[in-house]
Amino acid sequence: MVTVPPPLVAVAHGSRDPRSARVVAAAVTAMRMQRPDLDVRLAFLDLNAPSVDRVVDTVAAEGHSSAIVVPLLLGSAFHARVDLPGILAAARTRHPRLELVQADVLGGDRLLLDALRDRIADTxxxxxxxxxxxxxxxxxxxxxxxxxxxxxxxxxxxxxxxxxxxxxxxxxxxxxxxxxxxxxxxxxxxxxxxxxxxxxxxxxxxxxxxxxxxxxxxxxxADPIGAHPNLAAVALARYDTAVRAGSYRTRIPA
The missing domain is CATH 3.40.50.1400 (Rossmann fold)
Structure with missing residues (x-):
């Protein structure tokens, strides 16, 4: 068995507007660049692919024992408090050997407000x-x-x-x-x-x-926050906090 950091599943809301998915994908690419040691995967709650179910099923099929799910959401409203926990609860039933941990939302982090201030300055x-x-x-x-x-x-x-x-x-x-x-x-x-x-x-x-x-x-x-480096930094910080809270590592077959 090989012990590695658990995968980070970044979960975005999803949108019918293709610009949204492109921006989120760019933000996830920035996360990978900032932390090349991590296995970062993108999933969507709705309207875009891949779905959270599909990504979690893939993580389980690869033999991981745990994964950290980071909601790319600014507020702790319905999607963070009800929708995503329900999806993860069903996934735990399908994959009882996979520990799924939901990290905190991005929230009103100062780094995100700094990013928005940069967007204002750009005008x-x-x-x-x-x-x-x-x-x-x-x-x-x-x-x-x-x-x-x-x-x-x-x-x-x-x-x-x-x-x-x-x-x-x-x-x-x-x-x-x-x-x-x-x-x-x-x-x-x-x-x-x-x-x-x-x-x-x-x-x-x-x-x-x-x-x-x-x-x-x-x-x-002004432009939205978008793929600002601070967005990646905050998402990674949420991941790190969740990992520290449980000292998670994931085991996969060698």
Missing amino acids: GAAADDPETGVVLAAVGSSNADANRRVHRLTTVLGAGTRWPMSVCFATAARPSVEQAISSLRVQGARRVVIAPWFLAPGLLTDRLGAAALAADPGVVF
Whole structure:
């Protein structure tokens, strides 16, 4: 038997928009480049292949005794708390000799907020310009606590800048992007940047962009976090934390 680090199964949401899968694949490639010692595999919860079931079945068929599943998700909502645990529970029934460990979501890690700040800077926004306002645009949730956590992210995102900031949500919550832009204009912002708290572009970011431009044709839309090196670093940190918690190694036939 050979003892190696357990495979890292990076699980993304999935999207009908092909840009999303390309960005996630690039992020996983960056993870492999940062940690060539690890076996990193990409899986999707929905709409894209390979599925989580297929990847886990392959890991089991290869004889691994454990694997760490890292959700490439910014929030701990339904997909992280219900959907993925249910998929992994069914996989454990199929493969009782394979220990599957779900790591924490990416969350509001400071490194991800630094990455988003880089995306804002790419639009030409200067950190010392008080006339540049930033809208942090997130998905939104029916859970009020989850939405409050998004509001708190602006403190970290705006640290060291003079940007007035506001928050908007794409679904299920207010304020809307129109309301967030209006709030910044009232605060004196002459230039408004929409900063999407999303890993990849897709239908929701396009919808946000269209709504923002309809409300105010002068707004600028920053890129999502995308395959920024910090995304790979945070996902790998979640993996390492899960491994340390259980001192996991995986055994495969020599």
